[in-house]
Amino acid sequence: MKKKQLKELVNNMSLKDKIFQLLQLSGSFYQDAPDLVTGPKAKLGIEDDAIQNAGSILNVRGAEKTKAIQKEYMETSHNKIPLLFMADIINGFETIFPVPIGLGATWNPELIKQAAEVSAHEAAVSGIHVTFSPMVDLVRDPRWGRVMESTGEDAFLNSAYAKAFVKGYQGDADDLSDNNIIACVKHFAAYGAPEGGREYNTVDMSERTLREYYLPAYKAALDAGAKMVMTSFNVVDGIPATGNKWLNRDILREEWDFDGILISDYAAIKELEDHGVVENAKEAAKLALEAGVDIDMMTSVYANHLEEVINELPETEKYIDEAVYRVLELKNELGLFENPYRVANAEKEEEVILSxxxxxxxxxxxxxxxxxxxxxxxxxxxxxxxxxxxxxxxxxxxxxxxxxxxxxxxxxxxxxxxxxxxxxxxxxxxxxxxxxxxxxxxxxxxxxxxxxxxxxxxxxxxxxxxxxxxxxxxxxxxxxxxxxxxxxxxxxxxxxxxxxxxxxxxxxxxxxxxxxxxxxxxxxxxxxxxxxxxxxxxxxxxxxxxxxxxxxxxxxxFGKVNPSGRLSMSFPYDVGQIPVHYNEFNTGRPLEDSGHSKRYTSKYVDIPNKPLFSFGYGLSYTTFNYTNFTLSNKILRKNEKITVSVEISNEGDYSGKETIQMYIRDMVGSVTRPIKELKGFKQVKLQPGETKTVTFEIDESMLRFYNREMSFVSEPGKFEVMIGSNSEDVQTLEFTLEK
CATH class of the missing domain: 3.40.50.1700 (Glycoside hydrolase family 3 C-terminal domain)
Known part of the structure; x- marks a missing residue:
């Protein structure tokens, strides 16, 4: 269907039918269950007309089920607009891979991309169109339960993984194949930083911290072509993310130019009342709509209250038209108007799943x-x-x-x-x-x-x-x-x-x-x-x-494979250290190299400062040695690059794979800079006795940060570049960025 036809379809829809397209319900509403009327339907207060014309379904799996629901839906809905089927496919559909924090330990984005391709293929033949993945939330607190769904504590590494997941699920986003599904990036934003590590709790951080550490992986996923984003449950600067216009319209839509679908997390629009920023469901509907949320997941807020909002504020109907168009556009890109069942196929399921x-x-x-x-x-x-x-x-x-x-x-x-x-x-x-x-x-x-x-x-x-x-x-x-x-x-x-x-x-x-x-x-x-x-x-x-x-x-x-995993998140020595992460600030009184007595430095009196196992850490059955660490030039000019070289030798008895990590420190900045930041990594396979030279390039763009004026810039001065097998065991050289 051409864009002109999609726009005509939107223009010809009634207001109610538009609103229903913004409703997502669970599969229980579409299956013959005797407790439906007294169960989910009664609980949400959803009318039959809304159910029969909702835009998408959550967590129904299997070709026969999805095709049966789609068939009945197409026979009873007003506008014959196919359903979208979405599901939580986090670390595999039926062929299950390690949980994402384990995937993060591979330090191998290409392998993660391949795993996502398998997940997409199995899901697609089972009738799924969208996965609520990847979760790119940066996490520094292992008490939080959803650590398992994250890939770790580092913005650079998480960004590489975010891109890999999206490319694996969607392939070429502009030309989806039958084996692809849509990636939904979550949770926007900063969901991984709840106070005390407690689920659904408050998040409070500066805009600089948000932009420098927490937002990059979301942006990387969108740059890779992700077509959907999910809001987070937490507040951002005191405003719940699901009702946060600055976050969702100013940054996501305007600054980042995202034109895909923004979906709430489960019941998050209704929970705006619990946050205490609205008095009732009608106000929640208005706040979320104005903030840019397109789809209401598993509540009746949009379905039962948006019409009233539009009647009182007719100018807000433009937001509904925009949201509906985005939903229909995604269905069109999936080819659902031509074939509502897409590639759902029970025979293919038998062939593909767990192959x-x-x-x-x-x-x-x-x-x-x-x-x-x-x-x-x-x-x-x-x-x-x-x-x-x-x-x-x-x-x-x-x-x-x-x-x-x-x-x-x-x-x-x-x-x-x-x-x-x-x-x-x-x-x-x-x-x-x-x-x-x-x-x-x-x-x-x-x-x-x-x-x-x-x-x-x-x-x-x-x-x-x-x-x-x-x-x-x-x-x-x-x-x-x-x-x-x-x-x-x-x-x-x-x-x-x-x-x-x-x-x-x-x-x-x-x-x-x-x-x-x-x-x-x-x-x-x-x-x-x-x-x-x-x-x-x-x-x-x-x-x-x-x-x-x-x-x-x-x-x-048993030694068939030499372990090569490296931690993408620090293991604390004690829970009292949390949050603990490698890229901390030095403080005015660091434990090492301070002019003050040891008592009056930044430390614990009963446990070490350092984690038990640091970011990037992991042992091998063999021994790797780093020698001849050099820089091609100790002066970096803004339009040039310098090359970092190091020789890696396998001095043990086993062949193995080493992950070489490059960190950089800005020695003096207009705002405090971390003691080190990951800026590159490469993996090499070495036989016993073998040596290889590994190189990295550094350019000015890698040295940028948010300065006092919140401009993303680099500042001339001295830098340290570090090379090593983890964030603690590194060798260091200096270079200077010139004006």
Whole structure:
């Protein structure tokens, strides 16, 4: 359909039908359920006419279901405008990849792009048009539950990942293929900085911090072609994001020239009342519409109140026309007017979903997402040993994270399954040992959502005894431990980010036996592991790895693959450090190189300043050495570039992949600058004894920041460039930016 026809369609629609196109409902409204009238329909107060003409549906999966709903909808709706089907496809559709914080640990945007392509392909043949991904919120506080959905603490790295996700989902945004779906960037903006790490809580920061650290990844996603943005639940400068005109119209629409769809998060327009910025739903509708929100997700605010708003303020109808046009334009770009079912196909589902090709990629992503935190030569494991695999994740299929709720757990490869492929039956002893977490914790935290399926029923005393017995019989103990997958994710904020106490007891008992111990840590966030660092000989951070969890981990544990993952978020030494991140300010009284006595410097008196494991950290089975670090010129002029070179040598016995990281520090600025900022990274594969030269280019644009006048500029002066394997272990050279 041509643009002229789309505009004619909008002009010919009644006001009510326009408003209904801005309504998104869950699939429960469109399925034959006897409790519909007393359930979601009654709860939201949605009229039949609105339901029959809503613009989009949330979280219906499967070709047969989506096609059946679309068929009935097209037969009953006024204007025969097809539905959009949207879903939370966060780290895979049915082939599940590591949770995004794990994807971030790959430091491999191309691999993330490939994973997003697989997710898009599986979703498309199942009838999905839009995914609520990527979440590009920068996070510095691991207490926040949605850390698992972020790619970390750094604006530069998050921006690279944001671009990769969008390109993977959408391909060429101007010419969507049948295998593509639409990317919805979220949550706009600064959702990852809630006070106290508490879900849905207040966010309060300066405009400089917002622009310099939190906004770049959203902008990178839009520059990559993302066609949809989701608002966040939090306030920005005291105004809820969903009703924030400065954020959504001035920055998103005008400054960034975004002409795609802006959708609210779940019930966020209705929650403007709870924020206390409007008195009622009608005012909420007006505020959100004027702020630029096109689609109301799962409330009746737009459907029941926008008509009244327009009757009182006729000039605001232009906002509805703009919003409706954007919705129809996206449906047109997807080809839904020509074929409302697009590529939904049950036969294709059977062929595409969980195919060998997709599973092989998932396994590779797991390989690269694993971060070796500690190793006293226990890994890789000797195949001639007797191994005790102990812990609540030894046989668990709950390895995909909290956003993979509709995936098939039976498709997940467990650790026991994978280890059994490497070892003879008499070499492997498997015991659960303990619950993942206390039943009472799950019941209290999940409330009405508690399910016995999420709980682990076992004879705790007998299991502990069995685990101890197996550990005594073994040569080495591998412990599969971590937080419950429902302890992270939305609504999963935690004040205590240590291992659950039932597992700490298990680790304590097994460690008394004195056998070499390997810890495999499953989590959706950085945990406080300072106790475990002392108890285990080796620690491997596995995140929630997804469908090919067992295979991907076994590849690394048994030495088929050399671990190459690097942290994209610091692991705190203690929760008292939070927020903790590598690119902090120096302060007037830094702990190091201060003219004051140590007592009166910026430090804790009871714990270190530094995190337990820093941003960019990760070990290998081999040793990489950095030599011949040079600059092509110590003077950088504004229209020129200088080249940074370093030689990387593999001095160990294993082939491996190293991630070389480049950081820059502006030594003197009109506003305080961080002690270092990531400005580049490259990965190289090296055989034992091999050396390669790695180069980076630095230009003036990489040195810009928001100055006192909030202009994005560079300032002449001295800079340091640092090269290393992580944010702490670096070599440093100086250069000068001339006027």
């Amino acid at each position: 060998d090709k997709h599973r092989n990629l998932a396994r590779k992503v797991v390989n690269e997402s694993l971060v070796l935190l500690k190793n006293n030569s226990t890994l890789p494991l000797n195949l001639n040993q007797k191994i005790a695999l102990i812990g609540p994740y030894a046989e668990s299929t709950s390895l995909s994270g909290s956003w993979s709720f509709s995936s098939d757990k039976d498709s997940t490869v467990t650790l026991k399954d994978a280890f059994s492929e490497w070892l003879n039956s008499d070499q492997l002893l498997v015991a659960t040992g303990s619950r993942v977490v206390e039943s009472e914790f799950l019941k209290d935290s999940l409330g009405n959502y508690y399910s016995e399926e999420d709980d682990m029923k076992l004879d705790e005393e007998a299991e502990l005894k069995k685990a101890i017995d197996y550990a005594k019989q073994s040569d080495v103990v591998v412990m599969a431990i971590g937080e419950h997958y429902l302890q992270s994710g939305e609504g999963g904020s935690r004040a205590d980010i240590e291992l659950p106490q039932v597992q700490k007891k298990l680790v304590d008992e097994i460690s008394k036996i004195g056998k070499p111990m390997v810890g495999i840590i499953f989590s959706g966030r950085p945990l406080d592991l300072k106790a475990e660092v002392n108890q285990f000989d080796s620690l491997l951070q596995a995140w929630f790895p997804g469908t090919e969890a067992g295979h991907g981990i076994a590849d690394v544990v």
